[in-house]
Amino acid sequence: MDNPAVSDRSANAAPAVDLTAPDSSFLRTLVGYNTRRATLRIFEVFHDRMRDFGLNPVEFSVLSLIGRNAGITARQICEELAMPPPKLAKLLAVLDRRALIHREATQADRRAFHLSLTQDGHRLRAQVEPIVQQLEVEASAQLTDRQRDMVNSLLQRIYR
Amino acid sequence: MDNPAVSDRSANAAPAVDLTAPDSSFLRTLVGYNTRRATLRIFEVFHDRMRDFGLNPVEFSVLSLIGRNAGITARQICEELAMPPPKLAKLLAVLDRRALIHREATQADRRAFHLSLTQDGHRLRAQVEPIVQQLEVEASAQLTDRQRDMVNSLLQRIYR
DNA sequence: TATTGTTATACTCTATAACTATA
DNA sequence: TATAGTTATAGAGTATAACAATA
Numbered sequence: 564m565d566n567p568a569v570s571d572r573s574a575n576a577a578p579a580v581d582l583t584a585p586d587s588s589f590l591r592t593l594v595g596y597n598t599r600r601a602t603l604r605i606f607e608v609f610h611d612r613m614r615d616f617g618l619n620p621v622e623f624s625v626l627s628l629i630g631r632n633a634g635i636t637a638r639q640i641c642e643e644l645a646m647p648p649p650k651l652a653k654l655l656a657v658l659d660r661r662a663l664i665h666r667e668a669t670q671a672d673r674r675a676f677h678l679s680l681t682q683d684g685h686r687l688r689a690q691v692e693p694i695v696q697q698l699e700v701e702a703s704a705q706l707t708d709r710q711r712d713m714v715n716s717l718l719q720r721i722y723r
Numbered sequence: 724m725d726n727p728a729v730s731d732r733s734a735n736a737a738p739a740v741d742l743t744a745p746d747s748s749f750l751r752t753l754v755g756y757n758t759r760r761a762t763l764r765i766f767e768v769f770h771d772r773m774r775d776f777g778l779n780p781v782e783f784s785v786l787s788l789i790g791r792n793a794g795i796t797a798r799q800i801c802e803e804l805a806m807p808p809p810k811l812a813k814l815l816a817v818l819d820r821r822a823l824i825h826r827e828a829t830q831a832d833r834r835a836f837h838l839s840l841t842q843d844g845h846r847l848r849a850q851v852e853p854i855v856q857q858l859e860v861e862a863s864a865q866l867t868d869r870q871r872d873m874v875n876s877l878l879q880r881i882y883r
Numbered sequence: 884t885a886t887t888g889t890t891a892t893a894c895t896c897t898a899t900a901a902c903t904a905t906a
Numbered sequence: 907t908a909t910a911g912t913t914a915t916a917g918a919g920t921a922t923a924a925c926a927a928t929a
Contacts, residue, residue: 585792585803590784593855594863594871595765597878598758599780603805604882605755619895620759624750632745638910643745645763650897652912674905674910695753703754705880711754717874718757720865722764779918798887810920812889834887834928 598718608702609695616691617661621646623695625654626680629664630688634677636669645722663687758878768862769855776851777821781806783855785814786840789824790848794837796829805882823847 590596609620618626624644629635637655641648655678658664663684666676680688703711750756769780778786784804789795797815801808815838818824823844826836840848863871 585788585795585799587788587803589787589791589852591875591879593859594866594874595762595769595780595859596784597875597882598762598765600805600882601878602755602758602762605758609755620755621896624756627749628745628747631749635745636910639745643747645760647898648911649899649913656912672906672910674903676911692749699753699755703881706754706877710877714754714874714877715751715757717866717870718761719751721863722757722760781919796887807921808888809890809922816889832887832929836888 594721605699605702608698612694612698613691616687616694618687618691622654622658623691625651626658626663626684626688627692629678630680630685633679636675636677638675640678658684754881765859765862768858772854772858773851776847776854778847778851782814782818783851785811786818786823786844786848787852789838790840790845793839796835796837798835800838818844 606620609623613619613623625640628640628643632639637648637651640646641651644651655664655666659666661683662681665679665681665684667679669675669677700711703714706714766780769783773779773783781804785800788800788803792799797808797811800806801811804811815824815826819826821843822841825839825841825844827839829835829837860871863874866874
């Protein structure tokens with residue numbers, strides 16, 4: 564009751580136009596609501612900074628994952644990123660058309676292939692990873708490094 | 724080097740098929756990656772439990788927000804939920820067609836209208852809010868209540 | 884001239900099923 | 907019979923611009 568906004572509100576019971584912000588406190592108790600809102604905000608910055616590189620968040624993830632796991636297979640990527648195979652197939656086709664990845668037949672299983680980055684792929688990855696790290700820190704500037712670590716490890720408990 | 728998995732790996736330098744999980748440690752340092760993965764997981768459960776009620780997460784948010792803020796206008800919802808007006812217009816049309824919301828002309832501004840829930844709307848909201856709360860807790864069962872609160876307040880610093 | 888809300892349109896993203904080729 | 911990967915298709919979600927009505 565000490566909140567001046569609340570006092571003003573009750574002193575002026577029926578304003579013609581409600582200028583007070585609506586109460587979203589219930590929604591804010593929901594983890595899914597907060598993760599969604601935070602994702603939207605971060606991806607907004609991501610799209611802005613990545614425009615020149617033509618990578619969306621998922622493409623970036625796959626590029627980075629292949630770069631750090633040379634020889635990985637499509638199936639491994641799908642499992643690690645919880646991505647349906649058809650979605651990855653299209654995405655790999657895009658990266659392939661841009662000559663960022665290379666597919667090498669496996670001797671053990673002729674259905675599968677090992678994925679790695681081309682020189683262009685490595686160059687692009689080396690260029691964008693620091694930018695993404697930077698943009699992430701900026702987008703979550705209200706968090707200390709420790710708090711960011713905390714959020715990350717807590718969220719990981721939800722999806723695995 | 725004490726990790727047995729790592730030792731096995733280096734003792735067997737070129738396995739025909741790589742059974743070890745790929746290294747996604749870099750991606751996991753990115754807040755956007757973790758919020759996205761957590762959202763996907765929670766929404767998966769959401770869709771499953773809400774199937775019978777025919778509400779997606781955004782529709783649920785709007786239903787709940789109107790229910791707790793009778794008389795709210797479309798513009799207020801868009802601002803509070805960072806939602807573009809055309810998206811809300813379509814969504815309100817859906818809720819209207821299901822007779823869950825009611826629009827009342829405002830005397831102050833004949834362009835705008837006050838939104839509230841119908842009896843059916845209130846009934847549905849009373850029914851689904853506890854289910855969503857429950858499903859949220861289940862989906863984040865690896866978190867204590869304090870940790871869930873912590874995640875929520877930390878994430879809110881990102882999007883506002 | 885700016886604002887509230889709607890309509891129209893196109894585009895991206897995603898999920899599903901059906902397919903091939905191998906195992 | 908099951909698995910790796912692809913293709914095809916449709917559906918959901920989202921962004922943009924243009925619009926009408928009112929301020």
